[in-house]
Amino acid sequence: MPVIEVRWHGRGGQGGVTSAELLAKAAYYDGYKGVQAFPYFGAERRGAPVKAFTRISDKEINVRSQIYDPDVVAVLDASILDLIDVTEGLKPNGKVIVNTPKKPSEISVKRGHVYTYDGTGIALRYGLMVAGLPVVNTTMLGAFAKATGLVRLETVQKVIKEKWPGPVGERNAEGAREAYETCTD
Amino acid sequence: MRVTVVERVPAEEMRIEGLTGDAAIAHALKQCDIDVLAAYPITPQTIIVEDFQKFAANGEVQTKVIPVESEHSAMSACVGASAAGARVATATASAGLALMWEILYCAASLRLPIVLTIANRALSAPINIHNDWSDSYGARDSGFIQLYCQSSQEAYDTTIMAFKLAEDHRVLLPVMVCIDGFILSHNVERVEMLPDEAVRNFLGVRDPVLPLDPDNPITMGPLALTDYYFEIKEGQDRAMDAVPEVYKEVEAAFEKMTGRSYGMFEKYRTDDAEIIILTHSTPAGTAKAVVDVLREKGEKVGVLRLKMFRPFPAAEVAEAIKHAKAVAVFEKCRSFGAVCNPLALEVRAALYDLKERPMVTDFVIGLGGRDVPPTTIVEGYEKTKEYLAKGKAPLYETLGVRK
Numbered sequence: 217m218p219v220i221e222v223r224w225h226g227r228g229g230q231g232g233v234t235s236a237e238l239l240a241k242a243a244y245y246d247g248y249k250g251v252q253a254f255p256y257f258g259a260e261r262r263g264a265p266v267k268a269f270t271r272i273s274d275k276e277i278n279v280r281s282q283i284y285d286p287d288v289v290a291v292l293d294a295s296i297l298d299l300i301d302v303t304e305g306l307k308p309n310g311k312v313i314v315n316t317p318k319k320p321s322e323i324s325v326k327r328g329h330v331y332t333y334d335g336t337g338i339a340l341r342y343g344l345m346v347a348g349l350p351v352v353n354t355t356m357l358g359a360f361a362k363a364t365g366l367v368r369l370e371t372v373q374k375v376i377k378e379k380w381p382g383p384v385g386e387r388n389a390e391g392a393r394e395a396y397e398t399c400t401d
Numbered sequence: 402m403r404v405t406v407v408e409r410v411p412a413e414e415m416r417i418e419g420l421t422g423d424a425a426i427a428h429a430l431k432q433c434d435i436d437v438l439a440a441y442p443i444t445p446q447t448i449i450v451e452d453f454q455k456f457a458a459n460g461e462v463q464t465k466v467i468p469v470e471s472e473h474s475a476m477s478a479c480v481g482a483s484a485a486g487a488r489v490a491t492a493t494a495s496a497g498l499a500l501m502w503e504i505l506y507c508a509a510s511l512r513l514p515i516v517l518t519i520a521n522r523a524l525s526a527p528i529n530i531h532n533d534w535s536d537s538y539g540a541r542d543s544g545f546i547q548l549y550c551q552s553s554q555e556a557y558d559t560t561i562m563a564f565k566l567a568e569d570h571r572v573l574l575p576v577m578v579c580i581d582g583f584i585l586s587h588n589v590e591r592v593e594m595l596p597d598e599a600v601r602n603f604l605g606v607r608d609p610v611l612p613l614d615p616d617n618p619i620t621m622g623p624l625a626l627t628d629y630y631f632e633i634k635e636g637q638d639r640a641m642d643a644v645p646e647v648y649k650e651v652e653a654a655f656e657k658m659t660g661r662s663y664g665m666f667e668k669y670r671t672d673d674a675e676i677i678i679l680t681h682s683t684p685a686g687t688a689k690a691v692v693d694v695l696r697e698k699g700e701k702v703g704v705l706r707l708k709m710f711r712p713f714p715a716a717e718v719a720e721a722i723k724h725a726k727a728v729a730v731f732e733k734c735r736s737f738g739a740v741c742n743p744l745a746l747e748v749r750a751a752l753y754d755l756k757e758r759p760m761v762t763d764f765v766i767g768l769g770g771r772d773v774p775p776t777t778i779v780e781g782y783e784k785t786k787e788y789l790a791k792g793k794a795p796l797y798e799t800l801g802v803r804k
Contacts, residue, residue: 237589241419244591251419254588257530279690280551280584280683281774 219250220366221283222270225302226292229262229346231353234379235290236268238357241375242367243272250277265296272366286310288364289328292335292352294318303327313363313399315352320401331363333399342391358392359399369396407658410599420592422585423448425553426492426518426578428592429560431456432600433516436487439467439478443497444530445582446520450492472497476504476517483513484621486612488564490515494582495522498536502543508575509544510637511622514567514607515575517545518560520586521682521733523769531770532582533733534682538743544637546576546644547711549681553590556580558661559708561600565651568607571643577711581683583770595659603658641712648709665714668721670696671703676785677722677759679748680731681707684766684773688731691778702782707744715751723752727760727794729785731778733767741797760789763797777801 222239226232233255240253250273256266269283285305294316296302303312303325312328315335323330335352338344344351357372373389380388420428427449430438438457440450456462465482469475475491483489493501498519508515519537523529537547548563550556556578563576580586595603613619625633645665656662669689671677678688685706695702705721705728722728732744739746745763752758764781767773777800788794 237419240589244417244419249591252588252590253419254584257583257587277590278686278693279775280581280588280686282772284774 217274219271219273219277219279220288221286222272222288222290223283223286224268224270224290224292225296225300226266226268226353227296228264228266230292231351232266232292233268235292235353235356236270238354238372238375238379239270239360239367240272242357242371243270245371245374246367248272248274250275252277256282265299288313288360290356290360291315292356294323297323297325301326311363313356313359315356315359329401331359331399331401333359333395335359335395338391338394338398342387342394344388344391354388355391355395358395362396362399363401369393407599407603407654409660410595410658414596414599416594416596418592418594419589420553420557421448421587421589422550422553422556422580423520423587424452425557425592426560426580427452427456428594429557430490430518431462432595432597433488433490433561433564433604434462434601435464435490437465437467437479437482437489438491439469439475439482439489440491440493441469441472441475441497443472443494445522445586446492446494446497446518448586449518449520472500473504476501476508479515480504480508480511480513483508483515484511484613486607486609488568488607489513490518492518492520494520495524495536498540499524502540505540505543505545507622510633512573512637512640513575514564514573516560516563516567517575517577519577519579520582521579522582529769530582532584533768533770535734535768537577537579538734538736540577541711541743544574544641545711546574546641546709547579548576548709549579549707550585551682551686551706553585553588553592554661555663556585557592557594558655558659558663561595561603562651562655564604565654566644566648569647569651570608570610572640572647573610574637574640574644579682584683593659599658603654644712645709645714663708665709665717666721667706667708669704669706671705671721671725673701674703675701675726676782676789677703677705677725677728678731678778678782679705679707679722679728679744681710681744684731684733684778687773687775688778691775691782694775695779695782710744710747713747713751715747718748719751719755722748722759723755723757725759727762727785727789729781730761730763731766731773731781732763733765735765735768735799745797760785760794762788762794765797765799766801768802771801773801
């Protein structure tokens with residue numbers, strides 16, 4: 217198995233870095249030997265477009281650079297699609313997962329196979345809020361499990377509940393389940 | 402004093418967690434049962450001290466944590482505590498290490514086995530929070546042992562081994578455990594952790610040689626002028642000479658317990674290599690991935706990943722690379738005004754006495770965290786091939802920069 221590379225696009229404060237980390241944890245629980253999750257820290261602040269990265273492999277991963285040719289791109293905030301080409305470098309059969317109430321056919325990107333799910337709607341329904349704003353990073357993990365089949369939904373729910381023990385984790389895990397069930401291409 | 406005999410820890414007793422390089426170090430420090438941690442926060446080592454403070458606040462460690470007002474004070478507090486016989490650690494980076502400078506030399510010269518963990522970061526100006534090796538390379542003559550890590554697992558393992566190495570009576574020197582800032586310090590990966598008891602048994606309790614004792618007052622580090630200063634430096638030099646032997650013993654014991662060891666350096670597909678890439682920390686990982694691809698294309702290339710930069714294992718490195726046609730050094734530091742840069746200087750000096758030596762190229766990469774993608778390593782490799790064909794190479798050059 218080649219190294220699978222994932223690039224996360226979000227806005228500062230949306231939890232993209234946490235998503236990248238939780239996916240890495242889910243991946244090693246699911247038996248992958250090599251996992252990496254790392255942020256890119258620029259001069260960004262809350263609300264600005266940010267990036268994070270995850271690598272997954274069944275072998276130890278040696279490469280330590282940023283990711284330029286991802287297999288999967290996860291977009292936590294659809295408004296970023298108007299600002300940058302999130303699919304830059306995406307492999308020819310790569311996947312783009314977007315948090316949006318729109319259908320995949322309504323999303324225009326330069327390349328890649330598009331999946332959508334309404335993460336913000338789910339976050340509002342399940343009360344996944346921080347500082348009064350919906351947080352979609354855990355729902356994206358459910359959508360990711362569905363779109364890629366690389367990690368299991370149960371494992372994603374497990375890492376979410378470990379990260380936030382108690383009712384908060386339960387609600388986030390339920391949100392991830394609904395994202396898994398509703399994510400479509 | 403010989404290294405403790407330990408038993409292999411069964412796999413089911415190991416705890417697997419996803420940890421950043423910083424968190425891996427914090428967990429290791431917790432298990433090493435340190436008596437004192439004195440630190441001042443600086444990016445990107447922040448998580449080390451934050452996590453450790455959590456352990457302290459939760460009562461998981463008995464450590465006295467001293468939140469000092471500067472790095473100069475952090476190392477000074479470490480020196481005092483270590484002189485009193487405590488097991489001591491701190492963490493820093495970049496400007497923080499620069500501010501410790503004066504006391505680094507005191508720690509080494511007073512032969513205090515302090516473990517200083519560093520998330521390598523560029524020096525100002527301009528302010529930059531990202532990785533290069535200018536900070537700890539600058540401290541290469543301070544008398545600290547320097548160990549550089551490629552993974553979070555290695556950071557965890559090395560931190561534990563560092564105390565064993567430092568506190569050995571044949572050594573008694575402080576150790577820097579270095580990881581690449583952000584690239585490793587903030588990268589989550591799978592880390593296998595030992596049970597607390599295994600680490601405790603492996604390290605034992607520090608046995609200080611001549612600690613400060615209020616009932617038996619002594620003075621440490623008083624004036625020594627033309628009469629004795631030089632002899633003290635001679636002693637320090639001999640301690641440094643003893644490091645490789647003790648390091649090998651410590652690693653052998655650690656390997657018995659965990660199945661893991663790293664060596665003073667790691668050879669990766671170098672046996673029949675015509676060109677050997679020589680580097681350390683995270684670029685060494687990327688270089689290994691590049692070598693795998695180049696090997697598939699029939700190129701005879703390998704990587705020597707250095708782990709121990711101080712003391713520099715010159716004879717062993719020379720032996721490992723002397724058969725190659727060329728050695729391509731990649732390093733994240735420019736030593737302004739120098740003939741070449743710190744790592745290549747060592748490599749060239751190590752090879753100098755050989756009758757037939759490989760060509761050495763020296764590529765300065767990744768300053769201020771400029772990413773080092775596989776293409777940068779390939780570019781250096783291709784240039785080295787070109788220089789080999791010409792029979793002449795520049796003393797050093799920069800790669801991945803707008804010129």
